[in-house]
Every structure is written in C-alpha cells, then in structure tokens.
Amino acid sequence: MIRIQLPQQLRSLAGIAGEAGVEVPPPVTLGAALDALEATYPTLSGTIRDHGTTRRRSFIRIFADGEDLSDAPPHTPLPRAIVEGRQPLRVVGAIAGG
C-alpha cells in the first residue's frame, strides 16, 4: 500500500479525510502511483496531471522521502520508504495566489 498525502482541496474532492492509500503493483514508479491514485479516485483525474499529456500541472509539486520528484519522468522508481509505506508520497500545491 502506497500512502499519498494530498492538499486539502483534493482530499475534499476525493471524499477522503486523511491520506490516500493505493495498491501499486511492482515496479512502483512515480507514474504508476499517480495512475493508481486516479484509478482509485477518478475525480482526481486532470487535477494533478493534465488529461492527455499527463504533464504535471504547473502549480503542483511532488516530494518523496526528501527528494523533489516534480520533474522526474513517470518511470522513476519511488524511494524504498515510500514503497514500504513508511512515508507518504507528498503531492503539494505551490505557494501562489491568495
């Protein structure tokens, strides 16, 4: 089980109170984790990555075990701490606007 920490507005949209938990078959990559998230919570499709291109939206950042994976390609393996569920994959809204 991969734990994914989401911004409040996406938690609200997905109807979840805490972290999202998704099953990701190996190899556990960044793209596979986000695919699983969107499959489990279809309302999140298009909110983290653009439809079609699956390009990360500009004001979204993605952190894993202290690493910034925001610009990492989808096939990037996730760190062991994420794969083993000891830490969450963090999807963060950038500081912008008011």
Add this chain to the structure above:
Amino acid sequence: MTGVRVLVGTRKGAFILTADGHREAWQVHGPLFGGWEVYHLAGSSADPDRLYASQSNGWFGQIVQRSDDGGARWEAVGNEFAYTGDPGTHLFYDGSEQPWRFTRAWHFAPSLDDPDVVHAGVEDAALFRTDDGGHTWSELAGLRGHPSATSWQPGAGGLCLHTILVHPDDPATMHVAISAAGVFRSEDAGESWTPANNGLHSGFMPEPEADVGHCVHKLARHPSRPDVLFMQKHWDVMRSDDGGRNWYEISGDLPSDFGFAIDVHAHEPDTVYVTPITSDEEHYPPDGRLRVYRSRTGGNEWQPLTAGLPQEHCYVNVLRDAMAVDSMDPCGVYVGTTGGQVYASADAGDHWSPIVRDLPAVLSVEVQTLT
C-alpha cells in the same frame, strides 16, 4: 418550493440564495466548493433541480459539478475538455503565436428541453457539448476551425467564450460571443460558423470595423423575439434586429457605454438593463455611484435606477455574467459585484436591496424561477 433560486459563482466558492415569491426573506446556502473559483452555475429549465457548476483554480484545473436535487448534493462529473485534433495556435496579447490550451469553462448553457445536454464555453475559446449530463464533453470544432481563429487574441480576462445563445424555436441556430474575437453565428447546430459583427466599431483594432476581433462582453435577448439581440461591448451598447447580421448603437444617454453585463426584462422584450462602468482603465461605476440603467424603449433612452444601491464611494465592478432576471411578476433583477454584494430588485429595478453584502468577488449570477 415556489419562488426563486439565485445561483452565485464567486472567486472563492459558490452560494445558493433562495426566497419565496415575495423575494424579501432570503436563505443563504454555501460556500460550496470553498476556495475554488466558480465562474458559472446554471440550472436546466427542463429539470430545475439539475444544476451544473464550473469549479476551477490555477492549481488543480477544471472540475465540473452536477447536482440532481437543486444544489443540496453535488457530484463531480467529467472534466476533460480536449480540443479536436491538432489545436494549432491563436495570437497572444503581444501578437505572438500561442498554442491553444484549455484553462477553464466560463459558461454553461443547458438545453431548453434535455437536462443532460449542455453547451460549455471555455478558455481558450472553444465550444463544447455534453449529451450525457456532463460525463463526457466533445468540441464543436467548426468554430475554432473558422479561418479567422488563428488571429483571435484574448481580452484582459483571457480568450474566453462567455456567451452561448441557442435559438428557442430552432436549436440549430446559435450565437456565441468571444472576447476578443466577437460574435459568431451558426445555423447548422454548430458545424459551421459565420462572424456576426457587422456594424461594430472597435478603436483598439487597426481596422476598427473588421469582421473579427471585437471585444464583445455579453449578449442578451428575450426568448419571444430571438432575432433581436442586445450587446454590451468593450465600449458601446449595441442592438441587432436581424439575428446578429447587422448591429447599431443604442448607447444613447448612458453616462458611460463601457460595461460588462446586459440583460432583458422577462416580460418586456424592449426593456433592457446595463450597468455602466467608467472606462476600460477604471473598472468601477462612474462617480462612485452604482447605477443600473434601464431602457424601456429598446435602447438609446436610459433611466438610472439608484434606490437602494450605493450612491457614494462605490468602486466595485459588475462582471459580464453577474446580472440576471427572474420571470416572476413583477420581474426581478439581480446584480452581483466584485465587492461581494448581490443586489436584488423585486420590482423590475425600481427598488434594490442587498441579499448578501460580504461574499467573495462575484463572478456570475443566474436565477431560476421555481413554480
């Protein structure tokens, strides 16, 4: 219930304001979708409990919400607005070529007779349609396929398609308006489009009377007389008596003919409302006085409506989708401001009072008359 349901979109969520036919005591429900921009909410006239809301922000993009019970419960439906084929480019503010890119849905126009059918006007300007209650959206690509589309440029709010008028007797005839491309007319349900801007004059263009490029802010009409169209343009209030083929100016004695919103009385096809704004550089009412102007003659002769509206130190704006009318008798008129007020008049504009004073900046106001 019998009465009115006012659907308010704001910079930080949506609100639903309800009242009985007297329109004096109001219940406020919201915020819905708190923290998100809600550019528009619209109800189906075929099923008044079917509502659609356009929810978006810069972080997470577009969400489309749908309610089947008048706004008590909502469900996120389809949010993929994919342009057909290679979307190509339009012009950016500086004249450079800019790839077409979806940003948000500005306006929903539910079908008059099928609650599952909705047209959506989006930024970058395009027209989409759903036939399944919002689950999937398809582009009516003939509009963006018009040869002029590569030359379309955004207005200050973005390259937005903000007005959709479907002919009440002939659904194949449609008008859309785009800022800043102008009005386009289709007679084949959106397959092909013709510019409908003859008579418009826009001083910011190298050729002020060009076919395309006008910053049309909003269109309105009365359903009993669908070929008579009223327009609030960037400057100038205009009228067409032939379905948009030709336009003539009706600004008349307005204190300013700049503005965004325009609407038509529910029972008097020649009674028109506008909210003059000082200028394109000063987006607030002339003299710090919020005045709705009413013409009972189809234009040119305008009467200021001030009773109950702030008449000093008022520097709010009324955006293009933030005026609406109900179809009660007498007709109710509603105006939302960027200062967060929603003003209502239950007597066709003679007297006004605020329903709410302190919402986030109001982006849109729609009214459903419930019987």
